[in-house]
Amino acid sequence: MRRLLIAGAVAAAAVVAICLGLMFAQLRSGGAGGSARIPAKFELIDQNGRTVREKDLLDKPTVVFFGYTFCPDACPTTLARLTVLMKALGPEADRLNVAFITVDPARDTPRQLKQYLSAFDPRIQGLTGSDAAVATAAKEYSVFYQKAPLPGGGYSMDHSTAVYLVDRKRGFFEIVPPDEPQDEQLQALKRLLGVQRA
Amino acid sequence: MTTFPRRALLASAMLAGLGLSAPAVARDRPAGAIRVSDAWCPPTPPGAPTAAGYLTVSNQGREADRLLGGSSPVAAQVQLHSMTTQGQVMRMRPLTEGLAIAPGATARIQPGGGMHLMLIGLNRPLKAGERASVTLDFARAGKVQVEFLVRPQGEAAASMHMGPHEHMDHMDMGGGR
Numbered sequence: 001m002r003r004l005l006i007a008g009a010v011a012a013a014a015v016v017a018i019c020l021g022l023m024f025a026q027l028r029s030g031g032a033g034g035s036a037r038i039p040a041k042f043e044l045i046d047q048n049g050r051t052v053r054e055k056d057l058l059d060k061p062t063v064v065f066f067g068y069t070f071c072p073d074a075c076p077t078t079l080a081r082l083t084v085l086m087k088a089l090g091p092e093a094d095r096l097n098v099a100f101i102t103v104d105p106a107r108d109t110p111r112q113l114k115q116y117l118s119a120f121d122p123r124i125q126g127l128t129g130s131d132a133a134v135a136t137a138a139k140e141y142s143v144f145y146q147k148a149p150l151p152g153g154g155y156s157m158d159h160s161t162a163v164y165l166v167d168r169k170r171g172f173f174e175i176v177p178p179d180e181p182q183d184e185q186l187q188a189l190k191r192l193l194g195v196q197r198a
Numbered sequence: 199m200t201t202f203p204r205r206a207l208l209a210s211a212m213l214a215g216l217g218l219s220a221p222a223v224a225r226d227r228p229a230g231a232i233r234v235s236d237a238w239c240p241p242t243p244p245g246a247p248t249a250a251g252y253l254t255v256s257n258q259g260r261e262a263d264r265l266l267g268g269s270s271p272v273a274a275q276v277q278l279h280s281m282t283t284q285g286q287v288m289r290m291r292p293l294t295e296g297l298a299i300a301p302g303a304t305a306r307i308q309p310g311g312g313m314h315l316m317l318i319g320l321n322r323p324l325k326a327g328e329r330a331s332v333t334l335d336f337a338r339a340g341k342v343q344v345e346f347l348v349r350p351q352g353e354a355a356a357s358m359h360m361g362p363h364e365h366m367d368h369m370d371m372g373g374g375r
Contacts (some may be wrong), residue, residue: 073250150277
């Protein structure tokens with residue numbers, strides 16, 4: 001039984017990895033092609049305890065990435081980068097919904113997210129929820145995550161680090177690698193804003 | 199030996215006598231065959247349970263050594279981890295065997311380099327400009343105390359951060375300096 005479960009988990013992870021790979025291949029090489037699919041049917045809680053559904057996010061072009069506050073480098077770096085990009089966009093950034101969705105809801109309570117996000121652009125929403133709610137949201141974005149034990153009883157989370165740009169009409173618009181040069185990321189956000197305007 | 203190091207030693211001793219630590223201590227810390235330089239941590243957001251630590255370790259001795267981990271008064275644990283990214287999925291794993299540093303080799307543990315030191319269970323946020331004391335644990339050299347400077351990463355460094363293409367190959371294990 002246990003072996004079956006592990007095999008299942010490995011297979012599921014492989015499927016997600018393949019899907020991600022395909023999405024990257026399509027979106028990044030094809031430029032502003034987009035895929036018609038949009039994330040649907042999730043319900044999370046923001047850092048102020050408010051319910052946020054997919055349609056609340058999609059009322060503006062959205063910038064979404066998954067991470068967790070226990071993460072020492074990738075996640076704070078991406079949050080810092082988004083803060084810089086939003087500053088560069090100025091008031092235009094008000095026309096975006098920018099969300100940081102935790103892959104570690106057990107530790108990332110709304111309160112923890114609120115405290116942590118106070119170091120970054122105040123327009124960034126921190127989203128958490130039950131394990132099931134987070135799993136649903138991650139599935140909608142084809143995001144992979146998995147707990148990995150650390151010595152001393154703690155754990156880290158393996159997770160997809162990409163930043164997803166989603167437009168309610170055109171679905172997944174672009175997937176931005178977090179390590180891409182800042183100016184290219186800025187151009188991607190501008191493309192996202194332009195599409196929404198048309 | 200010229201008089202310069204001796205004078206520096208004297209100055210350190212005087213500073214120590216005054217209860218101050220020499221400000222340059224984080225930059226170059228000789229500890230027998232092991233030399234640690236450019237030890238730094240990015241500042242942490244409020245409530246962050248962890249911090250990353252980066253450093254350069256040179257083994258100037260004739261025997262191989264191994265960085266195992268460390269300890270710090272600002273955190274419950276200090277661990278050495280590998281970071282790999284495949285298909286945009288980032289994975290952090292403990293380096294259970296530590297990091298081997300051959301005689302004459304230099305290991306650069308830096309953003310995007312596939313490794314970090316991780317301070318787990320921070321007592322308080324790390325603020326830019328302050329120093330965090332970490333005692334590194336080496337298999338041969340034993341305990342080496344290093345002051346990590348807390349500083350923002352800087353845009354030049356940020357552009358090479360978290361590169362999915364950058365892994366262990368960035369380490370200069372081949373010798374030189």
